[in-house]
Amino acid sequence: MDAGVSPALADFDLASLQEQFAAWGLKRVHAARVLRTYYARDGAETDWAEHGLPSAVVARLAAGVSGGVSTLAARQVAADGTTKLLLRLRDGRTVESVMMPDHRGERVAGCLSTQVGCAMGCDFCATTKTGFERNLSAGEMVEQFLALRREARAIGRKLHTIVFMGMGEPLLNLEALLAAIHRIASNGLGNIGWRQITVSTVGIVPGMDALDATGLNINLAVSLHAPDDTTRAQLLPMGRRYGVVEIMAAMDRFQARRGRPTIIQYCLLRGVNDSVEHARALAGVVGSRRIHVNLLTYNPTGISLRGVDYQPSSDEAAEAFFRELRAHKVVTHFRRSRGPEIDAACGQLRRRTTVAGV
Numbered sequence: 001m002d003a004g005v006s007p008a009l010a011d012f013d014l015a016s017l018q019e020q021f022a023a024w025g026l027k028r029v030h031a032a033r034v035l036r037t038y039y040a041r042d043g044a045e046t047d048w049a050e051h052g053l054p055s056a057v058v059a060r061l062a063a064g065v066s067g068g069v070s071t072l073a074a075r076q077v078a079a080d081g082t083t084k085l086l087l088r089l090r091d092g093r094t095v096e097s098v099m100m101p102d103h104r105g106e107r108v109a110g111c112l113s114t115q116v117g118c119a120m121g122c123d124f125c126a127t128t129k130t131g132f133e134r135n136l137s138a139g140e141m142v143e144q145f146l147a148l149r150r151e152a153r154a155i156g157r158k159l160h161t162i163v164f165m166g167m168g169e170p171l172l173n174l175e176a177l178l179a180a181i182h183r184i185a186s187n188g189l190g191n192i193g194w195r196q197i198t199v200s201t202v203g204i205v206p207g208m209d210a211l212d213a214t215g216l217n218i219n220l221a222v223s224l225h226a227p228d229d230t231t232r233a234q235l236l237p238m239g240r241r242y243g244v245v246e247i248m249a250a251m252d253r254f255q256a257r258r259g260r261p262t263i264i265q266y267c268l269l270r271g272v273n274d275s276v277e278h279a280r281a282l283a284g285v286v287g288s289r290r291i292h293v294n295l296l297t298y299n300p301t302g303i304s305l306r307g308v309d310y311q312p313s314s315d316e317a318a319e320a321f322f323r324e325l326r327a328h329k330v331v332t333h334f335r336r337s338r339g340p341e342i343d344a345a346c347g348q349l350r351r352r353t354t355v356a357g358v
């Protein structure tokens with residue numbers, strides 16, 4: 001929390017709010033009630049006098065706790081119900097979060113950002129074009145979660161799964177990420193099951209090991225996007241630092257501790273990484289590991305940093321890639337593109353609204 005800025009309830013976990021209450025001369029027991037009410041209301045503004053709290057607590061909350069760390073700056077809804085939110089932070093910067101309804105009808109998945117901008121420089125990504133601005137706090141991640149839960153509730157659904165796959169590289173903001181995950185998964189606060197939470201990385205091996213060492217029973221996804229170091233390094237600058245073999249070894253360690261499959265994300269780019277030979281090489285990388293491969297459709301974001309006009313694979317190439325992986329007994333799924341008409345690639349809404357001055 002910045003000096004001189006009132007803390008918001010999203011900034012606290014239970015222990016730190018209890019400490020804050022004690023510092024204010026209030027009973028710690030009321031901190032739990034306040035925080036649980038805050039999460040139960042999905043962070044919506046409330047008159048604390050209506051919750052049966054002592055008047056000293058109500059007065060202190062009114063005087064010393066701000067409404068929130070972010071406000072809704074823009075909202076777009078696609079035909080399939082995918083909803084993209086642009087949240088404005090206290091310092092005026094903006095981040096995106098996305099709610100994706102699932103086909104079963106009662107659930108949605110949420111995609112959260114962990115940084116403003118991104119330094120990773122993945123060549124096909126819109127977010128990185130504006131560079132890295134700063135890490136998000138745990139409270140700023142929690143408020144994205146609560147905003148998506150409000151969206152889900154408004155359409156009569158439940159926010160069931162969370163993936164940290166929006167703007168930024170989560171493992172380069174590990175401390176805040178872990179604090180946010182603890183609050184989101186905590187009983188009585190976020191109440192999302194640990195196994196419903198996925199962290200996605202470009203393959204920062206020390207970060208993968210640090211996440212593994214927490215022992216948290218969450219899922220790990222790696223954006224591999226190419227089966228060999230040469231192709232990968234063209235697409236992901238981080239591919240020059242951490243090779244495929246090293247990344248797979250870190251995935252093995254993560255998987256060994258938890259016993260569940262890990263995930264490879266693979267965005268199919270026409271003529272770049274989508275040949276049958278690439279699929280065969282990817283099957284070789286996966287081998288007999290318990291890994292699920294998610295094939296992603298590329299949403300064009302204009303000319304890349306390296307001046308490439310990436311295009312999505314043709315349906316035929318994507319199908320052939322899928323069949324080749326399946327022929328090698330690799331568990332493979334197509335992840336259909338969500339809300340392409342609302343600029344599904346992360347960073348696009350932010351760029352457009354920044355330009356438009358929203």
Ligand code: SF4
Pocket residue numbers: 118119120121122125126127128166167168169202346
């Ligand atoms: S794909 Fe993810 S990690 Fe890569 S530049 Fe974009 S936001 Fe960063």
